[in-house]
Amino acid sequence: MLKNYLGYDFPINHSESKAMPLTDYRTLGRSGLAVSPLCLGTMTFGTARWGSGETGSRAVFNAYVEAGGNFVDTADVYSGGRSEEMLGAFIAEGSLRDQIVLATKAGFAAGQGPHTGGNGAKHIRAALAGSLKRLRTDYIDMFWVHVWDSVTPAEELLETMAALVRSGQIRYWGMSNSPAWYVAKLATLAAVRGLPGPIALQYFYSLADRGIEDEFLPLAAEFGMGVVPWSPLAFGLLTGKYDRAAVDSAAPRAGGLPREAARADEARPDGDKRLDGTNPFGDTLFTERNWAIVDAVKAVARETGLSPAKVALAWVTGRAGVASTLMGVSRVEQLRDNVGALDLVLSAQHVAALDAVSAPDQAMLYSLFTPPVRQHAVFGGSSVQAHAVSAARG
Numbered sequence: 001m002l003k004n005y006l007g008y009d010f011p012i013n014h015s016e017s018k019a020m021p022l023t024d025y026r027t028l029g030r031s032g033l034a035v036s037p038l039c040l041g042t043m044t045f046g047t048a049r050w051g052s053g054e055t056g057s058r059a060v061f062n063a064y065v066e067a068g069g070n071f072v073d074t075a076d077v078y079s080g081g082r083s084e085e086m087l088g089a090f091i092a093e094g095s096l097r098d099q100i101v102l103a104t105k106a107g108f109a110a111g112q113g114p115h116t117g118g119n120g121a122k123h124i125r126a127a128l129a130g131s132l133k134r135l136r137t138d139y140i141d142m143f144w145v146h147v148w149d150s151v152t153p154a155e156e157l158l159e160t161m162a163a164l165v166r167s168g169q170i171r172y173w174g175m176s177n178s179p180a181w182y183v184a185k186l187a188t189l190a191a192v193r194g195l196p197g198p199i200a201l202q203y204f205y206s207l208a209d210r211g212i213e214d215e216f217l218p219l220a221a222e223f224g225m226g227v228v229p230w231s232p233l234a235f236g237l238l239t240g241k242y243d244r245a246a247v248d249s250a251a252p253r254a255g256g257l258p259r260e261a262a263r264a265d266e267a268r269p270d271g272d273k274r275l276d277g278t279n280p281f282g283d284t285l286f287t288e289r290n291w292a293i294v295d296a297v298k299a300v301a302r303e304t305g306l307s308p309a310k311v312a313l314a315w316v317t318g319r320a321g322v323a324s325t326l327m328g329v330s331r332v333e334q335l336r337d338n339v340g341a342l343d344l345v346l347s348a349q350h351v352a353a354l355d356a357v358s359a360p361d362q363a364m365l366y367s368l369f370t371p372p373v374r375q376h377a378v379f380g381g382s383s384v385q386a387h388a389v390s391a392a393r394g
Contacts, residue, residue: 022342024342025070027226028199028226029174029220029225029323033141035070035071035323035324036070037317037325038069038325038338039072040073040327041073041074041327042073042074042078042083042328043074043078045079045082045083045087046078046082046083047083052331056330057330058086058090059332063336064335071101072100072101073105074087074103074104075146076104076105076127076130077109080110081134084134085134088137092136101142102135102142103143104140104142105145105146105176106128106131106143106144107127107146107149107177118151119156120151120156121156124160124164128169128170141172142170143172144176145157145173145174145178145198146176147176147177148177154185155189158190158195158197161173161196162195173196174201174202174225174228175200175202176202177203183216198225200225200226200228201216201226201227202228203216205227205230205316206229207234207315207358208290210359210360211360214366228324228326229319229322229326230328232312232313233313234281237286238308238312240297242286296353296354296357296358299353300353306340311350313327313341317341318346318351
């Protein structure tokens, strides 16, 4: 068992993990929704420049399903809705709707005007209606709030999502890209009012960014929510395919969402990489710290004889509290390499090396909760541990 500095017990860590196939289903949070350990992200489906067209996207989807995967994730803004349209067609072609755990999102603006985005009931309901049409279904298994809009009261959002669950249009819901206090308020209100609350969190989590460890992993453990990391390879940075000299000499990269769908006759350029042009991170991932992390991942890859992508993904899938990990691929060979990470059990030495090089700076507040400080400054030199009943929370 792994106990973090807040005293929460987590059932999974690297030293205890075992190789697992996509059919090693697990429940998402405290729910009955069984999902694969890797979720197929479809932000690449139909996306201009670094995405994949219909033929390539269909091949990726089919390969994932044939390997036993059942959890597929999209969003209303991906490729201007084209990602949902493709996914809906692929599912319908194979008569797979009952087999697939289908997830989509709403929150980012899909057009111009105050009600084309956000968390208000007007937009959430309109966005869901559009997604249902594009996905060719009458219900969504997992509906994510894609981003916090900073204005909608938690009470309104909770009532909206609970009503959608009661209507049968969604089965479960979760939160993404929102502050911990807001998610905690939603979960608390749901518990007090006896309403269906969020069952999972979807956040950026990788060796390049471990920011969710301070608040969101303990939050998930406390409220029984599963964690679904997105971009575990940091948009491809951790695959080791970026040359630092080339990156440093290139023009600045703009930040932005992949809204633009590719033209029917548009082919993806050879050697095209996601961080080479406009991307959600811009240039912010190219830091001294992250280049050092890439070097450490490459070193582990050399010692294990595996790809850097497998090493970086195995680190994420084995982290405490992680239920399923999003993988965004545009080629079948990338999918197979990612799935191969499930067969990799990192050694304690390799985990320690990766943990050390990627360790984030600790804020002063959280240093007060470390076991040594707690023992000497709070409990007068005595060792006091939370009772093991906390393990049942996850």
